[in-house]
Amino acid sequence: MSDASIEALAAALDLQTVRVVRRIAEHGSLTAAATSLGYSQPAVSQQLRRFEERTGIALVERVGRGIRLTESGRVLARHANAVATALEAAAGELAELRGLRAGRVRLVAFPSASATLVPRLIAALAAEHPGVTVTYVEAEPPEAVAAVRADRADVAITFSYPGDRDDPHRASARGLDVRGYGEEPMQLVLPAGHPAAASDRIELAALGDEAWIAGCPRCRGHLLELADAAGFTPRIAFETDNFVAVEGMVAQGLGVALLPALALAASPRHPDVVARPTARADVRSLHLVTAQGAGRVPAVAATLAALDGLAGERPARADR
DSSP, rough: OOOOHHHHHHHHHHHHHHHHHHHHHHHSSSSHHHHTTOOOHHHHHHHHHHHHHHHSOOEEEEEEEEEEEEEEHHHHHHHHHHHHHHHHHHHHHHHHHTTOSSEEEEEEEOOHHHHHHHHHHHHHHHHHOTEEEEEEOOOHHHHHHHHHTTTTTTTEEEOTTTTTTTTTTTTGGGEEEEEEEEEEEEEEETTTOOOOGSSSSSGGGGGTSEEEEEOOTTHHHHHHHHHHHHHHHHHEEEEEHHHHHHHHHEEEEEEEEEEHHHHHHHHHHOOEEEEBBBBOOOEEEEEEEEETTGGHHHHHOOOOOHHHHHGGGOOOOOOO
């Protein structure tokens, strides 16, 4: 293809067409794409028709009673997030010249961050940049990473465990920016009168005969891996992802648990439980995930800077 042809296509490729194709790829229909964009279906159809008239390239084709992207449409959809992010970065840099008086950040984070990091982050942004609008959705790391990839979120706060075979920051995060955000200690949660509670640190193997309170099968993977390394298989007596419920069950002597520090900091400590670090000082790692280049968007950069400012406020220990 000649340089002139490439330039002609580039001139015809407007941001609105990119957004339409991206939403069709996400939702699978013109109607759903139009709804997500706040447009009517005829307006979306007209947008695609204008592009085809200018370029001779069809982006969608009819299949039965529905539509699907053509090969050209799939190519454009593959580049859509990068194109949109680059254009938003350019618009953001222009906004920065106006002093960041406006902007939007779509934030997603895991549940225990909802009651700890997220409220402080939103408050910090409101104080420093009152013109920036923040929206928030709660999601576990795999869904949070997928939201950034699909351009449903700008910044994801996620976590992973050392040696986690299902770590969502590997293949699924390829092509995204993933930066470390420090570590938080894992804590063993015991009834206050438990014999091991007198120790400053506890060998996991010492609790091998205990009943355990653990999260859903996907969430308990780290406990199973640590227990396996310690030479036992934990007997899961109760299953809940509710941190308050975990402490309530431990307080009644129904079992012991392993929780990250942020989870323990998310609610007042039950008076009848204690938390102690493991003898190996086990931790989980925190991450910040964005699209490549999104850090040039001033509202996103301000969010990352605010998170850096809050890093020192995370609980180093949760046994209080």
